[in-house]
Amino acid sequence: MGDSWIGKRVPKRDAAAKTTGTIIYGHDLRRPGMLHGKILRSPFPFAKIIRINTERAAAVPGVKAILTGEDVPDTRIGLGRDNPILNRHVVRRVGDEVAAVAATSMDAALEAISLIDVTYEPLPAILDASEALKAEALLIHDTRTSNLHDKRSYVHGDPDAALLEADVVVEDTFLIPYVAPTPMEPSVVIAEFDADGELTVYTTNQAPYLMQYELGQAVEMPPGRIRIKQTAIGGAFGRGLDVYPFEAVAVLLAQATRQPVRIAYDRQEEFLAAPLRQPVKVTIKTGALKDGTLWVRDARALLDIGAYASLGTVIPVVMAQVVGSLYRVPHARYEADLVYTNNPVTGAMRGFGGPQATLFVEAQMDRLAVALGMDPLSFRLQNANRPDETTPQGLKISTCGLKECLEMVGSMRDKHKEPSPPGKRRGIGFAATLNVGGGARMHRSDGSGVIVKVDDFGQVTITTGSTEIGQGTDVVLSQIVAETLGVSISAVRFVNGDTGVAPWDVGAHASRTTFVAGNAALQAAEEARRQILETAAELLKVDTGELVMRDGSVYVRGRPELGLPLDKIMRARHFRKDGQIVQAQGWYDPPNEQVGSDMVGNLSATYSFGAQAIEVEVDTETGQVKVLRVRTANDVGRVINPMLVEGQLEGGIHMGLGYALSETLFVEGGQVQNNSFREYGIFTAFDMPPIEIQNLETHDPLGPFGAKGVGEIGVAPVAPAVLNAIYDAVGIRLNRIPARPEMVLDALETLQSNDRTSR
Amino acid sequence: MSNHPITLTVNKSPYSLSVAAHHTLLDVLRDDLGLTGTNEGCRMGDCGACTVHLNQLRVPSCLVLAVNADGADVQTIEGLAGETTGEHHPLQEAFINRGALQCGFCTPGMIMSAAAILDEIPERPLSEAAIREALAGNLCRCTGYAKIIEAILEVANG
Structure with a gap:
C-alpha cells in the first residue's frame, strides 16, 4: 500500500482560498439586482403594538418594499413554532421583529427603517424565570395557559432513598449566565426567486435540509421549490441550527420585490438578535458512600428560554445526559422547568447544554471528594465510566478511555509546581466530560x-x-x-x-x-x-x-x-x-435512538470522553485569575487528522476559558448591555495559556476508520476545572461564572472573615 | 449625503473614486473595489478581521474613513501573495500547513497583522510572548490561536 491518508496532518481543502481572501462568505456574496434588507426591531421587552406608520419610510428614494406583520403570513417559525415572522400586535423581547425594508442601498434601508413610526404601549416585562411562573404574571404567549413552556424530568434508581443512604451529600445552587456563540461572521441571508418561481436561499445556516422544510412552512411555500445554498460560513457554533425570522423576512421581501434581497447583521444586531447559550439556575445535590462510591445526583433546574423556545426546548436532553451518565452513578434525577420570559432568545451553542451541566456536576464531584476526605482525582478514577457498559440511562458505551484520560491529565500534579510568586497562589483543578461521539438523534433521521x-x-x-x-x-x-x-x-x-x-x-x-x-x-x-x-x-x-x-x-x-x-x-x-x-x-444513519420525554435511550451510536487539568494563579490582591496551562486528554476514537482534532480542542478550550473567566452578556431590562466584542470579552491571543493535548486513540467499531466525534468535547470541562483550580489555589468555592476578579475578591474576603470568626 | 473624490493605491493599482463622507476604507475596499478578502467582523475596531496595511502600517480598515485615506497606499490580503509569481506569502503557506485556520473569517486580518508584526518587532528570535501581545487586537473564535502563533513563529524564526 502507498502512504495512508488516515492520521495525517492534511490541510483543509479550502485553506488556500481562506488565506488568500478569495473564498466567498455570505457577507461577500452579491447577486445581480440585489436589494438590501433591514429589520426594525422592538426597543421594548414587552409591549403592545398600537400602530405602525410607514409613510415617511416609503418616501425614501430607493425603497422598494416595506413589510409589517399585516403583510406577511401569520405563521410561526422555529423549533418551538412560536415565533412570528413580523409581530402584529405584541413584541415579546428587545429586538423582536416589527417591520422590514428592502432598498437599493444599505444607506437607504437604514434611513427608511429610522423613519418607520411605531406606537407601542409598554407592558410590565417579565425578566425573571421564577416571576414568570407566578399566577399573576402576564402571559407572554396568550395562546398558552402559562409561561411554563415545558417541564422535563429524568430519573433512574431511587434518588430520594439514595440521598438518605449516602454517607456524604453536598448541595449547591449554581447561577450560569448568558453567553453568545458570536462567530466572527455575523448572520446573513440572501433570498432570490428565479423566473419559474423557485426560491434559492444563500445562507450560513448549519442545517440546510431542515431549513428547507422549516422555511417552506413559515413562508407557505412547498419545500421542494426551495433550494438552500450555503456560502462559505464564517463560524457558527450552533447559532445557525434553527430558522429565525430574518431568514423568512428576506424571502418575503424578495417575493414582494421580485428581486434578490440580502439581510446582513452587524455585530450589535448579532448580539441582540442571534440565539444565546441558555442561562441556568440549578440546585443540585450529589451524594457518595464513604468508600468513595458515587451514589446519587439530584438536580432541579430553572431554564430561562427567553421569549421564543427555539432549540432551548431540547437543551435539557443533553443536560440530563451529563447528570445521568457522566461517571457511574446508580441513582440520578434531573428536573427542569423551561420558562418563557421577555429575555433574549436562547438556543444551541457548542456543547448544547453540556457546558452548563458539566459545570455543576464536576464542581460537585470536587466538593464531594473533599467532603469524603478523598483526593479529587482518585474519586473520579474510582467512579469513571468503563468500556462496554450500558448506563442506567440507556447510553450504550462501547469504547471508553475516560480512566486513562484522567490518569494522563492527573500527572500534571507530578511535575514540580513552581512556587507561587508573592501575593499569588497557584492551584490545579480537574474535570471530565462525556459527549455524543456517534451522531445524536435529535430528529427522526440522523x-x-x-x-x-x-x-x-x-x-x-x-x-x-x-x-x-x-x-x-x-x-x-x-x-x-x-x-x-x-x-x-x-x-x-x-x-x-x-x-x-x-x-x-x-x-x-x-x-x-x-x-x-x-x-x-x-x-x-x-x-x-x-x-x-x-x-x-x-x-x-x-x-x-x-x-x-x-x-x-x-x-x-x-x-x-x-x-x-x-x-x-x-x-x-x-x-x-x-x-x-x-x-x-x-x-x-447511525444505530442510535431518539429519546422520548423521559430522556432515556441511546442517543448516540458511541460516546467520546475527555479530561482536563488546568493550573491557575489567583492574585489575592486583585482577585484576577490567570490560567497558566491546560492539559487535555481525550478519547475521540482513531484520529483521522491530528491537526484538526487539535484545532477543535484548542478552540473548544478557548471558548471554555471565556465561559469560565470573562464572557458574559449582561441582560438588564431584557436588553443586552454589552453588545460589542470589547465589552463582551472573548479571550485574545494574549490571554490564552499554553495547551497540552494528549489523544488516547481508541478504535471505535462503528466509526469510520475507528473515529468518534470531537467538535464539542473541548469546551465542557474547562469551566469546572477552572473553578476547582481556584479552590485548590485559595480555598474558595464559586457557584457562578465567569469568575471575574470582583467575585473572587468577595469570596476571598468572606473566607478570611469566616476564618477570623472561627478562630 | 455628499460624495468626495479620492485617490487610492490599492495593491499597487491606482484608483480614483467618489466616496460618501460616512463610508469607511473597509466599505470602499469591499463594496467599490470588490476586494472581499478583507472581512467585516464588528465595524468597531474590536476584532481585527478587517486589518489592512495603510501606508505600511496595520489598521482596522473599519475605523478609517475613506476620505481620510485619500492619497494613501493600501495593501490588502489580495495583494500579499507574490506580485509576479502569484506564490503564497510565507505566512499564507505557514497558516495553511499548520492548520492555523478553521472558519477562516479572521484569517486575512490575522495574516495582515502578522505580516506587520514581523516588521514592527525586529528582534529575532521573535518571542511567543511578543507575538501574543502584538496579536491581541485580532480575535479568533475558532482556533484558540495556538496554531496561528505556531505559524507566525515558524515564519519569523525559521
Missing part, C-alpha cells in the same frame, strides 16, 4: 448522504449534504475517500452546500459530521472501489481479490509491473458498448 463520482480523468468528486463551518469536513471526507480509492488528496474534489444537488444530511451539530458523513463517504467510496476493481479485473484478466488501489492506479498484488492508471480504467469502462460510469452513493 442520516447523511454522500455521492462519490470518479470521472474519465480519474478525478474523484465527493458530493455531500454535510455542512462545513470551519471544522474540516472538507478534508476529513477527502482523506477517507482518498484512502479508500488509493488516490492523492489532490485528486479529490469536495462539493457541498446545495440542497438541490447533494443528498440529505441533518446538519452540523452534536459533533456528528466525521462519524456520520464520514461513514457515508466510506460507504460510497467502497462501492466506487468495487466498481473500479470490477473493470480493472476484466482488463487485467485477474480476480478482483488480487488487485490493490494505490497512487491513482490499480495493481496486481505482488506484480507492480502489472497496473493500470485510474483514468484509463474509467475510460475503458465508460466508452464501450453498454458502458458504465462510476457514481456511487453512501447513506449512513
